Amino acid sequence: MKKKLITMTSIILAVVLLISGCSGASEKDKEKILRTNNTSEPGSLDPALAQGTHESWVLDHIFEGLMKKSEDGDIVGGMAEKYELAEDEVTYTFTLRDDVTWSNGEPVTAHDFEYSWKRALDPETAAYYAYQFYYIKGGQAYNEGKGSVEDVAVKALDDKTLEVVLESPTAFFPELTSFYCYFPVSKDVVEANPDWAKDPSTYVSNGPFLLTEWEHNAKILIKKNEDYYDADKVKLDGVDFAILDDENTAWQRYEGGEFDFLTPLPQTVVAQLNAEKSSELVIGADLATYYYNLNNEVKPFNNAKVRKALSMAIDRQKIIDNVAQGGQLPAEGVVPYGILDENGKEFREVGNFIKYDVDEAKKLLEEGLAEEGMTVADMQNATLVYNTQEAHKKIAQAVQEMWRTNLGIEIQLENVEFQVKLDREKAGDYQISRAGWIGDYIDPMTFIDLWVTNGEYNDANYSNKEYDEYVKTAKTTADQKVRMDAMRKAETLLMEEMPVLPIYFYTQPYAQKSYVSGVFKPVNRYPYFIYADMDVDKF
Template sequence: MKKRFMMLGILILSLLMVACGGKKEASTGKDTEQVLVFNLGAEPKTVDPQLNSATDGGIVINNTFEGLMRMNNEGMPVPATAESYEVSEDGKVYTFHIREGAKWSDGQPVKAGDFEYAWKRALDPAVASEYSFQLYYIQGAQEYFEGNASADDVAVKSIDDKTLEVTLVGPTPYFLALTTFYTYMPVREDVVTQKPEGWAKDTTIAVSNGPFVISEYSPSDKIILLPNENYWNRENVKLDKIIFEEIVDNTTALTAYENGELDILRDGEVPQQDIPRLQLEDPTFSIAPFLGTYYYIFNVDKEPTDDVNVRKALTYAIDRKAITEQVAKGGQLPATGFVPNGLFDSEGRDFRATAGDFDISVTADIEKAKEYLAKAGYPNGEGFPKLTVVYNTSEGHKAIAEAVQEMWKKNLGIDVELMNQEWAVFQDTRHVGNFEIARAGWIGDYADPMTFLDLWTSYSGNNDAQWKWTTNEKKFASNKKYDALIEKSKVTQGTERDALLYEAEKILMDEMITMPIYYYTGPMMVQEYVKGWERDILGTWYFGNAEMVK
């Protein structure tokens, strides 16, 4: 084996990540308890590493669990639970060495077998993890999930308690970054099997291996973390407590922040109508980079959104510039494709700029929208059925939905109804396809265009558009071709891989299974006395090095 770092992936990550904690000041000591209060915005659907697929749950997991690697504040994956690793000459075999002193919160040692169990658990068809596809880079992984192989055929194995060997399908320059992601974090089999679907929220049995542990879980109220006394780097954890509040109403959350009751308002929790004032008046307000796309998703297996002409009519009829400037107000960029700016191909070119805008204007193209609506059989909106746009409860999502509703009424002569749902219910509604049009957003899991494109494969647990040739090959033949492009890109490199990914996004946009609206930014607020916090361009917050300096 030859030790080497995957420099291309790391370089790209370092260019894209952002650490916003500022320079640390000398601590004032332990005269007062170090308590950080952070607003999640809603109760996470789950805090189970293999079952979570949302940012809020991911923030809790990122502070209670730890993968083989962790992103540092320069945006580079560095050894965490693994103290070192080697990579084979062909870039396909990784060997990780678990560090001495890595322990679970109950004092038991973290073993290589805990990672093997967790990864195979995510791939178990019975578990039905929405993020199972994130492990398909491993030999035998996809075959196991699809029922064509056994767990023993998945090429991840614990050589001994301290050594984990992983064999990939092909060289994957961002694999180290993947191991920082929550789906790749370890869990203990003896704990999970006690309560397979609820163990992570049950403080009587849950264990974790990160800097903090969940000490209290109050549904629809708050989650409280305390330091993990058995964490290998415990001496550098300065916070005595983290309180994750679950204030859904953004205005209420801002009031709490301005009253000193919250220390951080994360991305998306700052009221849109207050952003212009805060930019002028509050030095703790900032807009950080955020690698993500805000969009509406069409159910392509339900009438009338199963007609691509309807989808294109609705997409061309909205004014993205007006939405970003007059509604969102957070410096967002109008989206003219699905992959956002800030990701690069093998030649260092910005993927979005190179792929182009797919003929989507930042303002409404009303004539083109009307042409597509007429082609679908609804000239001037005549006879168009009433549709419902579903969104999760939020002032911001409501404001955007109302703006889109008005644009469709004015530009196409059609009426749509709006319906909001609580976050956990909404996630289920969207996942099972019980909608015609739904709000959605996708934040990158790593810094490569693939994190936005493999979302729409037929086997992706997050393909909520129901665009799956496996359910109707004739109807969704384009998805079968899409699958083939994504699969081939996993075993190719350089410009050949680039071409496959560009072609895949073109198919995606030709089918218009989504209506891109804008590319995210991260309007947020952090009190000046909070030091050492870390937030990356993927919206992941980490407090293992944070402290309160008042």
């Protein structure tokens, strides 16, 4: 009898455990973890040191600046509940919310913002985006070693109040504070551990999600921050970013149900989904330009005629129709559509600086090479570097063939990892390289100031004093007409000298499963999952 009782008890216990186990698995399966792909291993997840979308996409979810983009695309209060602009039009006073904390439970203060911005400007930090803080009075002088940190006009008046004085009126400054280089870091954390950003166990942030796992070159997992002041709007439990640089493999995983969302997509897939009118395809707007850098310090790319010849020999419409296939527009300059001028009209209406003219290209190439004492044969070893992605490869192959057919130039192609490409561009270790730029804010300046002499992202190594003066004028005047005219002149000059070859104005096609909703694509950011949701009954 006793044996039977023990046996029966064991059976009941086993059944309970089985049911309990199944219930646990079911609940876990119902967790809203959105799965996607990040394409490249981040070089750094320190906001001051990040430099590309492979980093900013994650940072935009785990940090938050003074201001942020709402689900409607408006610039609204983030860490700051409000700001005031003084009558001098250069003094901003931001007031922080009462309920904002770091992921370690400590309060986010105005002192953290003062520390973070000055840290980004510190020459020792070597922040790629330090120049974006030059709008702040004393910022450029400090970064260039011509002034002191005390002269940088960012000051925490108390824990909740930050005062910022700009060099000149800058209408887009509130929006700029939503950009990732302006994200705060915890002064106490950074000073206590210089390697804080390298490991999730020591990582501290202030956004709607928290970094919980980082398996280098494999995956990044972020989980909902339950202490985020706006946590009620965050419906996902987390986002699982795989790190795969092969678009086709990523697409296969999406098709196989391993991803719920995917961008970028192979170009053939975009074309196919477009033709099928697939409900899973979304063509997102993008304030971005796809272009090629020409290293202006290397012969014969130091010659403007050679550069213009290379540009004129590219049939951009053919690339869009037959290769890119994502609704892109042929580039007409470096500034894309989507930015308004002082009259509320498209800035791009300044004109189309790009033309396809093979005969003129041949003429300019011959003249330019002669000026450098070179021939077409001397260009046969020129190499175009692009980061590993099927789309970049196909575009590079198309351009390679156009230059071969139209100009008789046999260039070489080399694919490398994205971070390697960035490092080589910074070192000037290339001749031609694939590049792209997404506007940091919605103003022509976010493109125009890329090519000032010694600019941090002037990877073409272009230098022109007249161009620099136009940019300086645009940055130091409060007169919008004078400002816009200076940027129009700057772009005109840039396209006359063609240090870079604009190819097309981006779109950002992405695919999302039917059970995913609420994904928001800002015009100048990668898609936001902050307001996304998943129907647990459908996945």
